[in-house]
Amino acid sequence: MRLILLALCLLVAGSARAADAEVWARLDALHASRADAAAVKELEAELKKALTATPDDFELVWRQARLLQWQADGAGNEKLKKVLGRQTWDVSEKAIKLAPARVEGHYYAATGIGAYSQAVGVMKALGEGLEGKFNERVDTAIKIDPTFNWSAPLLVKGRYFYELPWPKRDLKKSAEYYEKAIKKHPEMLRAHYFLAETLLKDDKAKEARDAIQKVKQGSVAYDPPEGQRIQEWAKKVEADIEEELK
Structure with a gap:
């Protein structure tokens, strides 16, 4: 009887996990x-x-x-x-x-x-x-x-150093976190997008242009809604970069 009850419990638990x-x-x-x-x-x-x-x-x-x-x-x-x-x-x-x-x-x-x-x-x-x-x-x-969701935790930390006001802002650290994420997940367009913004703010417009081009030319296959959102946002950053390079 105990074995039968145990089997029934396992069956119910297994069914619940499958449903979940x-x-x-x-x-x-x-x-x-x-x-x-x-x-x-x-x-x-x-x-x-x-x-x-x-x-x-x-x-x-x-x-x-x-x-x-x-x-x-x-x-x-x-x-x-x-x-x-x-x-x-x-x-x-x-x-x-x-x-x-x-x-x-x-x-x-x-x-x-x-x-x-x-x-x-x-x-x-x-x-x-x-x-x-x-x-x-x-x-x-x-x-x-750190690699969760295409290394998103690293991006969030990098953005923190970008968003902070002076004198807490640290654009070098910001870029370092993005580069770590890119090394692991080069397909993640947000990493290149954030890097472009950080480089532009750090008076590195030429490097920022390279980063934003990777956003424009990158594939969104890894996560189409995310990739498409970032490519749309990148248009303004690209315009700001080109204005800086004039």
Whole structure:
């Protein structure tokens, strides 16, 4: 009888894991199509439904943070970016509590704090004591897995040194983090885009032009919505570089 009960428990557990895997795969497929508004709407609905059933499922929680981060990153105004950045941060903190040894919660928490800080202004964010919170989370993400999401934790840290006001800004360190990411994932267009901005600010317009050309000519196959967003953003940076080179 005990063996039968054990077998039934294992069968139920195995079925649950299979069902969970199907849900996660569905969410990932929708996320891959997030440039389409209809896909985002469906993704939001699927996440809401799944989280209502199992609100403490780490795999669902970090995927919710991932979507919020994407929306915060592309927010059209500072008010919306502030709200979405805060939501990303809050959801990510829950992910950290659920699985502190996993990289996702720490990484998305850092991006949420970053988006929020950009929206309210870096000086105000520093005044609110967010620098330490940001660094704690991004440094933990780098320690756990610096290559996560095409070395995105390294990009976030590099952007930190770019965004800081003088005298804390360190463009050399900023570029070093991007170059580490590029060495590991040369296909990641955001790394080249961020590097171009850093080089331009560091009065290295010719090098910045080389970096932005890699964005223009690069393939978006690794993540089409992300790559297309960056190539669109690169147009203004390229114009700024050419203006500097006149």
